[in-house]
Amino acid sequence: MNERATLKTIAKATGYSITTVSRALAGYDDVAEATRAVIQSSAQQLGYFPNLTARQLQKQRTDTIGIILPSVGPRFADPYFSLILAGIGDEIAVSGYDILISTRPPGPAELEAYRSIVEGQRVDGIVVIRTRLEDERIAYLAERGFPFVAFGRTTLDLDYPYIDEDGEAGTYELILHLAQLGHERIAYIAAPQHLTFGYNRLKGYKRALDDTGLVYHPEYVEVGDLTRRGGSAAAEKLLAKPLPPTAIVAANDLMALGTMNHLQQNGLRIGIDISVAGFDDIPAAEALGLTTLNQPIFRIGHQLSQMLLAVIEGQHLAEPKLVLKPKLLIRASVGPPA
Amino acid sequence: MNERATLKTIAKATGYSITTVSRALAGYDDVAEATRAVIQSSAQQLGYFPNLTARQLQKQRTDTIGIILPSVGPRFADPYFSLILAGIGDEIAVSGYDILISTRPPGPAELEAYRSIVEGQRVDGIVVIRTRLEDERIAYLAERGFPFVAFGRTTLDLDYPYIDEDGEAGTYELILHLAQLGHERIAYIAAPQHLTFGYNRLKGYKRALDDTGLVYHPEYVEVGDLTRRGGSAAAEKLLAKPLPPTAIVAANDLMALGTMNHLQQNGLRIGIDISVAGFDDIPAAEALGLTTLNQPIFRIGHQLSQMLLAVIEGQHLAEPKLVLKPKLLIRASVGPPA
DNA sequence: TAGATGCTCCAAAACGTTTTGGAAGAGAGC
DNA sequence: GCTCTCTTCCAAAACGTTTTGGAGCATCTA
Structure with a gap:
């Protein structure tokens, strides 16, 4: 040099x-x-x-937004993260912004990363993704008055801009569809319940059972870790029940894929002997004929970017809170009970 | 605030x-x-x-590395990028580094982003991913003497640290396997030829044909854009040949998935009526039983991080050039010709 | 008692930029 | 000749940190 x-x-x-x-x-x-x-x-x-660092110091702005990702190995392979990241990055770039990414394990180190990035003035704003019911990150940012937007709601009584999917309504519709096909033993592989989307999706499952006159049996609900492997493990447990379910719905596609794997290994024909459905509509879902719920994550990323830029510039947001209903895509993995 | x-x-x-x-x-x-x-x-x-910006200015280091990603819409959904990103981010984080991401369309804006990030002293080092045969980014970084590592080789006569897959050897082995099964009309959906990996993989295809006594027919080679849709379109063209191929090999899994889609829509049974194979071993590949070549992208990301950190610290690299042979995974999508 | 040694502390410079608040000089108007 | 207005330029402060090169003072040694 x-x-x-x-x-x-x-x-x-x-x-x-x-x-x-x-x-x-x-x-x-x-x-x-x-x-x-x-x-x-x-x-x-x-x-x-x-020297952009010097300029940033002087101008007190960085033209950069921050995102903190959970680490924990290849889980990040979760298409969810890559899609949202792509959506945000793509859109933010046209305004000349860059993205600063820290990967941290969930927990204290994570919150420390938020503090470091915020107090250290490394970014002008933050996108919080995959919110939790009681999200300390959001509590911190809101209390701090730092510009941010979130993908997901919380149970906190705070006024902040977000976009969220209506996971409850989506799951409700899906379960309803299964019930109408005649399924009576519909099992559910839930997402961790401290995650907002996990909680909401399970809520939709329960409400649908209620409304269709089916009974909610806790033993038909397993909690999975959102990975393929987790889905497979949960499916195994469900199949071992004295009266196995005729349909298994997973809280995300990755677990649904794992479920399909396991079922096929046991010689069951998906959509005929047993029905399977997921949530997210990741690329593989279409290829595998998996019934699922689609949410336009990439475009949500776009919108989150635009919202965040508006917040950074102190503009008033026309729609600071957006809840989008996912679209039910019925594919071959679902059929009437055997 | x-x-x-x-x-x-x-x-x-x-x-x-x-x-x-x-x-x-x-x-x-x-x-x-x-x-x-x-x-x-x-x-x-x-x-x-x-204030970390002030500290950076004073210390003349940022504890941040840069990655510039191609934009162009949801293509980024390419698991390749998210996996490598995850691998890099995970590993770099343990050394306290963050990642600065700029997304730019390939072309002049992209090179400008490199300049901006380097000359503007926003990062201490850079990872260049998906190299091209004549890669101006690498030419620039090398000439500039800026710390960087690359995922992929180039044809430039430059001495720089990289990790690369042996796409030629991998494809060679795969084609050989098909030939041994009895396939004589093996079509290939290539990646764009200015990309190093695209060039190398196609080279393996050609060499394998040569070595097995099969003839290389250019009309059995289509170039795809690496997306599912592109794979599907290429498959359509190949099927329309007077003498359609009995096996289709795609330069990446995404295009292989598209190919499978198209074939299934035309009533062909994968692995029975026609064989399909890909390259990359993305998560969906296993679920779909796609024969493919696996390279541990996530771990390569780890290694790239470690190499880059060493370069930044001016250490001598024990193995500055690494070429890894991918592993052939034979699954149900491949069988003897009908 | 002079000098040496340690322990605490700090003024100033430096990193490289932008912004503030003029100053110097030229030309215009009276 | 005097004031006013432009035009063009710049010294200095500021952003917030770290580092350099001492200074002041008490204690110890010979």
Whole structure:
């Protein structure tokens, strides 16, 4: 690395002051066009590029937004995260913003990362994804008054902008569909219940059972860890019941895939001997004919970006709270009970 | 946002100088334990947190590495990117680093982003992923002498650290396997040929045909855009040939999935009427029984991180160039020709 | 008692930028 | 000749940190 050209370098080279050099390059009109030309050509020749860190310090803004991701291995392979990230990154880029990503295990280190990023002034705003019912991250950001938007609601009594899916309504519709097909023993592989979406989706399951006159049996509900493996393990337990379910609904597609794996290994024909459904509509779902609920995560990422930028600029949000109903996609993995 | 506490605030509050406050908090031993205690408690009470931007400016390092991702919509959903990102992020985090992500469309804006991030001193190092045969990004970084590692080789005559898969050997082995099963018309859906991995994988295909006495027919090769849709479109063209292939190999799993979709829609049974194989072993591949080549992308991300950190610290790399052979996974999507 | 040694502390410079508040000089108007 | 207004420029402060190179003072040694 050869030494970098700074404003001072150019100032020395051209004989003008640092101020003038700065203003010339920034396009201010209190510098003569002739001098501007001289300065610009000198800058060009020296390969000058402004030190963005210094600029950030001075301007007190970073043109960067932060996202903290849960680590814990390849779980991140969860298409959910990559899609939302793509949506956010794509959209935020057109406004000239970048994304700062910290990966932390959930827990104290995670909150510490939020503090570090916020108090350390490394970003102008934050997107919180996969909210929890009592989300300390949101509590912190709201209390701190720092610009942020969330993908997901909480049970906290706080006023903050978010987008969320209506996981309850989606699951409700799906269960209803199964009930109408004649299923009476519908098992559910739930997501961890401290996660908002996990809680809401399970709520939809229970409400649908209620409304269709079916009884809610806790033994037909397993909690999974959102991975394929977890889905497979839960399916195994459900199949071992004295009276196995005729349909298994998973709280996300990844677990539904795991369920399908396990069922097939046991010689069951999906959609004929037993029905399976998921939630998310990840790319593999279509390929496998998995009945699921689609939410346009990529576009939600776009919208979250736009909302966050508005918040950062202190604009008033027309719709600070958005709850989107997912779309039921019926595919071959679901059929009437055997 | 209430006003932030700085070193100056603490200095005023405690009566010590900024220097002493700074050194007390940084743990230097030239400050009395009594004063340190006073300063620490004051910092605590004022909720002090160092401004990381200022620190970066002073220390001339950011503890951040940069990655520039191609934008272009949901394509990013490509599990490739999310996996490598997860691998890098996970590993880099344990050393206290963060990741700065810019998403740019390939082209001049992309190179500009590299310049901005490098010259603007926003990161200490960069990971270049999905290299191209003549990669201007690598040319730039190498010429600039900036710390970086790449996932992928180039044809440039430059000495830089990288990890790459042996896409040629992998594809070669796969084609060989098909040939041994008796396939004679093996079609290939290639990746764009300016991408290193695309070029290498196709090379393996050609070499395998040669070595097995099969003839390379250009009309059995389509170039796809790496998406499901692209795979499906390519498969359609291949099926329309006067003498359709008995096996279709795609340069990545996503296109293989698209191919499977298309074939199934046309009533063909995968692995029986026609064989399909991919490359990458994305999560869906196992679920669908897709024969493919596995490369441990997540772990490669880990290794790339470690290499980059070593480069940043100026260490000598034991193995600056690594080419990994992918592992052939034979699944139900492949069988003898009908 | 002079000098040396340790322990605490701090002023100032530095990182590289932007912004503030003029100053110097030229030309215009009276 | 004097004031006013433009135009062009710049010194200095500011953003918040770390580092450099001492200074002041008490205690110890010879």
